[in-house]
Amino acid sequence: MFIQGDVLAFVSLLIGTCLSAWCLTIAYGLLFPGRSEVARQQLTDRPGACIGIGAAVVLLLGGLGIALLSAPAPLLKLVGWIVILCVLSTASVGLAGASRIVAGRMLSMAPEMNEYAALCRSAAFIIVGCILPIVGWFAFGPILFFAATGSGLRAVIGRSHSSMPSVEAA
Numbered sequence: 001m002f003i004q005g006d007v008l009a010f011v012s013l014l015i016g017t018c019l020s021a022w023c024l025t026i027a028y029g030l031l032f033p034g035r036s037e038v039a040r041q042q043l044t045d046r047p048g049a050c051i052g053i054g055a056a057v058v059l060l061l062g063g064l065g066i067a068l069l070s071a072p073a074p075l076l077k078l079v080g081w082i083v084i085l086c087v088l089s090t091a092s093v094g095l096a097g098a099s100r101i102v103a104g105r106m107l108s109m110a111p112e113m114n115e116y117a118a119l120c121r122s123a124a125f126i127i128v129g130c131i132l133p134i135v136g137w138f139a140f141g142p143i144l145f146f147a148a149t150g151s152g153l154r155a156v157i158g159r160s161h162s163s164m165p166s167v168e169a170a
Contacts, residue, residue: 014131018127018128018131021095021127022123022124022127024092025092025095025096025099025123025126025127026096026099026119026120026123028092028093028095028096029096029099029100029119029123030119032093032096035093035096035155035156036093036096036097036099036100036155037097037100038097038151038154038155038158039093039094039096039097039098039100039148039151039152039154039155040097040098040100040101040104040151041097042094042097042150042151042154042155043094043097043098043101043147043151044101047147049150050094050146050147050148050150050151050154051143051146051147051150052146052150053149053150053153053154054091054094054145054146054147054148054149054150054151054152054153055146055150057087057090057149057150057153058087058145058146058149061083061086061087062083062084062087064080064083065080065081065083065084065087066080066084067080068080068083069081069084087149090149090152090153090156091145091148091149091152092148092152093148093151093152093155093156094147094148094149094150094151094152094153094155095123095126095144095148095152096123097148097151097152097155098126098144098147098148098151099119099122099123099126100119100122101122102122102125102126103115103118103119103121103122104118106118106121106122126144129141129144130144
């Protein structure tokens with residue numbers, strides 16, 4: 001039996017998580033335009049490889065991080081959190097690249113929109129799409145997370161690009 005406070009707490013947690021993920025996606029896209037452009041290029045050129053690499057990284061490093069979190073030693077717990085946060089920050093770079101893909105497609109449909117508005121809207125569409133019941137939870141969300149992790153890993157460990165990318169390049 002749910003109490004009204006439990007439902008309110010869950011809805012607040014969901015809204016707060018989505019808002020935080022949206023802000024983080026936009027921040028990574030604006031703070032690291034070169035890296036998010038590399039992630040965008042990887043997702044455009046090799047989506048299957050990004051999903052495969054991302055799934056392997058999430059399962060291996062995510063599993064290692066969760067295993068370390070269950071260890072009784074505080075230092076191992078700290079290492080577990082560091083591993084998990086590295087995977088999540090890598091996925092955030094990839095999610096910024098995915099947002100650039102959607103923003104580029106939005107700009108091609110509505111040229112009067114500016115790049116910042118397109119990036120904000122595309123990040124919101126992606127985040128909200130992941131919380132769609134059943135399809136978002138079990139298909140779109142995990143596939144996007146794996147793809148974002150794979151492309152983000154390629155962007156983070158790849159060579160740096162000196163040019164400032166444009167969202168219109170998508």
